[in-house]
Amino acid sequence: MYAVELKGITKRFGPVLANNNVDFSLKKGEIHALLGENGAGKTTLMRILYGLYSADEGQIFVAGQEAHIESPRDAIQAGIGMVTQHFTLVPTLTVAENLVLGYPTGFNLQPRQIEKQVADAAGRFGIEVRPSALVRHLSVGERQRVEILKSLFRNARVLILDEPTAVLVPQEVDVLFETLNRLRSDGMSIVFISHKLNEVMAICDRITVLRAGSLVGTVARAETSPHGLASMMVGHETFGVSREGQQAQGKILLEVEDLSALDKKGLPALKNISLRVHSGEILGIAGVSGNGQTELGQALSGMLRPAGGRIRVGEHDLTGASPDRYTAARVGRIPEDRHGGLIGELSVAENLALESLDPFTHSGMLDRKAILGNARRLIAEYQIKASPTDRTRTLSGGNMQKVLFARALSRNPQVIIASQPTRGLDVGATDYIRTKLLEQRDHGAGVLLISEDLDEVLALSDRIAVMYEGEVVGILPAEQATRSELGLLMSGAKRGTAASGSLPGKEAASHAA
């Protein structure tokens, strides 16, 4: 008998078939991976089990009985807990208060007593948390543990974790895996959603693979390999794109000196950042999300005014310059959020032309033929699945990203600032974008690649800078960068000290100055 069984689940969002007749079964006491590309339908399937969506078709069985789960309340009652990608804790309350919040037994709000209950539970499950701590003081990893404990506290026997490692540094991942292993030996059944092969191979007993909403199959870990899983995920083996060889460092194209900037709340987001990007290299910026990468991308696109420091591209001083001056200095920019760079209600052709309208203007009028011709040419060259007059918002994420790339690269940039260029894209689009970045590098452009995907940074970069709390805490040549070294830097453990040791000469000099 299975702890949970889903049969024939189908779910549509308008024209999107998010789940197509999917079967899924979870044994008691197993960790079961739900593996698939972004958009494969993993989250949707589990949100159905947790009562956040209702299925269009299909049945849910819990411990052999058909269950009608129409809300998270029903799911909790059935012993199912879920830790979603976005946490649902109240930051201003303590851990203990968060745990009893919405818990159905009465109005017992005596802090001491709750905290003791919570401490007991934490001890029982071997999860390390301080019940009296305010949630806003906790790190992401700690918050995740609180979320897990919250489910356990409500007597969950089935635990769903939606991409739990996406927000963690490698060291925190290890702690999470220990916790999960312990819970498994207590007889918990765990669904582990991921699109990372190595994690799945590290911890799961069985693996169910989804592709484009459909079930590809369920396999035992012992009977498969990362390669086998990859081919199940994508239908063909890939992840082929990576940098080859080391290029001789060319001249400095982008020079950032002592850059500092404030975030939207007026807090320091960038602290004295100094970087150089040379012709013919990709400088990767790694880091756990929220350590200033967003602001760095914005500051180097003219979207965030620096509070101090300098930004130079070639002979242009772009400190505090507006985006049009970046374009004029031949800086191609890819924004972190695609919707922050494209106007969904305008046509593809208009978006492609918007960055520089002068070539399309004759005696004060827009030359619509030229705009459409330009779009047709770029659509063909960049393999964008769209027609020039389509509204941009109707495009898929991958095609939107290609539009942004086409626009930025068509002006033959000398420097490229790419923020999270493959986030949320499928494998095909990801490979394509990575190939384009490498092509630009090989043609002598300087590329600044800001990415939270460590594999991507490792695969593409000639040098890797790690950001932690708004600072660059280290810059490593690619051949010296190992996952564990980067993980340490990303977690802030080696802040300040290790950084200068591994800086290449020039940057070390400018730091010292």
Add this chain to the structure above:
Amino acid sequence: MQLSLRVERRPAPLWFRPLAPVIAVLVTFAITAVLVIAARANPFQAYYYFLIYPLTGKVSASEVLVSATPLLFTGAAATFAFSAGYWNIGGEGQLMAGAMAGAGVGLLVGGLSPWLAIPIMILAGFAGGVLWALIPALLRVRLAVDEIVTTLLMNTVFSFFVSYILNGVWRSPTSGWPQSPEIAASAHFPPLFAGYRPHLGLALALVVLAAIWVVLNRTPLGLRMRSIGLGMEAARFAGVRVERTLLIAALISGGIAGLGGVSEVAGLQFHLVETLSNNFGYTGIIVAMLGALNPIGAAIAALFLGLIGIGAQSVSQSLGVPVYLGDVVEATMLLVTLATLVLQNYRIRRA
């Protein structure tokens, strides 16, 4: 599974779009029919007098054009600014500023031929609207002060200013009424059809609407404006100079509203009076929204609201329904149209 409904965000199919305004009109009439019945009139008869009857006679049909003329200007002004996401609610004050500038210049151009006098007056009116739009626009682009509030407040300021001038230096020396002296005869807008009241202002308004259509759809400025209106930060990212573009949009919008003022002064009233504008500036906002920020749509909406205005008089004369019914229909129509525009992006499905 129990039967339940859920709302999904899902745009209506293309074939539905042209139907939306028709549905809005029908729903509006269904709602306002209640009031007509409460006034003890037959709704079908009432709507005949409302919508058909004014078009059956040459004089009343020409009056529809006269009452639509200022709305064409203010609708164009609002459409232009709103397209860039600049919420200019100050059409009322800008129209009066244009009227005052036009009336002032109209007094001085007596010695010139109409071929000179009229263009000079038109330019003056445009400049008046631009000037009155300048302060809120600068506050917006320099200090990020919300233009909705400032443009609205500037309307009140200008109405006091008009009152001050008309009760002071411009008070008619002969009658003592608070109205300016009559503008020079050479500055009067000629009628478009001999014997009827529609005047040059109507033609000018149509030219302006055509011009803003061209600017919005065929020029770099228009594309930049629309890109700001549809996604300001993305436009900024793409290198559009947002502040500069908004400033230009705001000033041109003010100028167009100002032209509406000149048109009323030079085509209809021939002097400045405090009651020159019957809320034309505010109605222009309704025109722009009903027209879905499309100049052609705005033209249709202005003509339609002109018809409702004249229609309301004919219903009240024929059936004794209060003339305010026209205002109620106008307001209801706005709400229903906006609701239709929003709701057509959703649909209700069985969950």
